Amino acid sequence: MNAAMLFGLCGAALVGFGLFGLVTNPQPLRKILAFNLLGSGVFLLFGVIARRGAAAGLGADPVPQAFVITGIVVAFSATALAVALLLRLFEATGQATLSADDAEEDSR
Amino acid sequence: MTVALAFDIGLGILLLAVAGWAVAACSTYAATIAFIVYGLLLAIAWVRLFAVDVALTEAAIGSGVTGMLLLSAAARLRVIEPAAVAAGTPLRIAVGISCALISVALAAAILFPPDVVFTLAPAAMAHLPESGLGNPVAGVLFVYRSLDTLLEKAVLLLALLGVWSLAPDRFWGGIPGLQVYRQRNAILIFFAQILPPLGIMVGIYMTWVGADHPGGAFQGGAVLAVMWILVMIAGLRDVPPIGQRWMRLLVVVGPVVFLAIGLAGFALAGAFLGYPAGYAKPFIIVIEVTLQISIAVTLGLLAAGPPERIQPQ
Numbered sequence: 001m002n003a004a005m006l007f008g009l010c011g012a013a014l015v016g017f018g019l020f021g022l023v024t025n026p027q028p029l030r031k032i033l034a035f036n037l038l039g040s041g042v043f044l045l046f047g048v049i050a051r052r053g054a055a056a057g058l059g060a061d062p063v064p065q066a067f068v069i070t071g072i073v074v075a076f077s078a079t080a081l082a083v084a085l086l087l088r089l090f091e092a093t094g095q096a097t098l099s100a101d102d103a104e105e106d107s108r
Numbered sequence: 109m110t111v112a113l114a115f116d117i118g119l120g121i122l123l124l125a126v127a128g129w130a131v132a133a134c135s136t137y138a139a140t141i142a143f144i145v146y147g148l149l150l151a152i153a154w155v156r157l158f159a160v161d162v163a164l165t166e167a168a169i170g171s172g173v174t175g176m177l178l179l180s181a182a183a184r185l186r187v188i189e190p191a192a193v194a195a196g197t198p199l200r201i202a203v204g205i206s207c208a209l210i211s212v213a214l215a216a217a218i219l220f221p222p223d224v225v226f227t228l229a230p231a232a233m234a235h236l237p238e239s240g241l242g243n244p245v246a247g248v249l250f251v252y253r254s255l256d257t258l259l260e261k262a263v264l265l266l267a268l269l270g271v272w273s274l275a276p277d278r279f280w281g282g283i284p285g286l287q288v289y290r291q292r293n294a295i296l297i298f299f300a301q302i303l304p305p306l307g308i309m310v311g312i313y314m315t316w317v318g319a320d321h322p323g324g325a326f327q328g329g330a331v332l333a334v335m336w337i338l339v340m341i342a343g344l345r346d347v348p349p350i351g352q353r354w355m356r357l358l359v360v361v362g363p364v365v366f367l368a369i370g371l372a373g374f375a376l377a378g379a380f381l382g383y384p385a386g387y388a389k390p391f392i393i394v395i396e397v398t399l400q401i402s403i404a405v406t407l408g409l410l411a412a413g414p415p416e417r418i419q420p421q
Contacts, residue, residue: 010120063228065159069165076410087181
């Protein structure tokens with residue numbers, strides 16, 4: 001057992017946590033949060049691959065690291081857009097739900 | 109068991125516990141606080157994986173700016189929070205089992221790695237001296253895979269366009285709806301006066317040192333952005349209207365300079381995003397400095413949200 005394997009297992013568990021929250025939590029904001037957890041779990045798995053690729057005097061392979069940095073930025077961009085969409089939905093309809101049933105009740 | 113392994117196990121347990129809290133907590137506010145704490149803990153895990161550049165990005169963006177964005181959204185949506193209907197128990201159990209299976213499959217991939225380890229580290233180090241950079245991650249970001257970095261800036265710009273275009277027509281060109289404390293908060297104002305001089309210095313230093321050590325334009329730009337957001341939230345400076353020309357200029361200057369140097373590569377080095385031999389470092393510094401400015405302004409505006417009023421309060 002070393003640090004890479006330990007955090008790899010953490011990353012695997014985090015993907016499960018994030019996916020569970022994404023599917024089961026009814027609030028869109030919590031889904032966005034869970035989506036970020038899922039993403040960070042995937043990044044951590046990638047970081048473990050980078051650590052295992054340590055060579056040429058480096059502690060970790062720089063290519064996956066650069067990809068993860070790009071990934072974090074893209075994840076933030078998507079989160080900012082999703083939060084703005086959600087707040088606009090709330091402003092326009094007075095509620096923030098993804099459930100079709102709730103929307104129907106309102107229109108009656 | 110060594111001390112380092114004990115530390116890692118403790119950190120791993122703490123990470124999972126805080127992540128579980130972020131998923132399971134009843135109030136969205138508590139979940140968001142958990143998410144911010146989780147991001148900072150994750151940054152420590154990245155340091156333990158010898159990825160300090162990633163750790164800086166995770167702490168600044170993944171935890172800091174994302175956390176601030178989620179917190180302000182949670183505050184606005186608090187009134188409708190009790191209305192949400194939770195998923196039924198059978199569904200939760202079914203989803204739980206499926207997610208656990210996915211985690212187990214991923215864990216198996218980690219526990220039984222392939223015999224041949226694939227790495228690009230030697231290839232990345234072989235040509236690094238020609239670029240004049242000492243940090244291999246910066247080398248990948250600005251030399252080997254600079255197209256990714258250029259496209260990433262395009263994604264940031266597109267996200268900002270998307271956020272702005274959610275504004276109602278009458279507020280176009282107006283002032284973003286960043287929540288400013290109505291009552292002047294003495295502690296916040298104190299920090300907003302003390303921190304920015306230090307933060308600006310740290311941000312610029314991070315970009316400069318990023319060529320040879322962990323850091324870089326993105327991490328440095330994020331620190332600058334946070335300083336700007338702090339000053340705006342404390343109410344020391346107004347949030348600028350999005351129609352202002354100087355601000356739009358700052359948003360695009362980095363990507364435009366990057367693209368121009370990339371196109372110049374056709375003439376100077378015979379390839380898109382190529383640098384002329386021996387002059388790679390000056391070009392990369394120009395790109396990094398202008399990108400840092402654009403990143404700082406773009407991140408600040410993304411956090412501030414779409415325009416919601418025309419006149420200053």
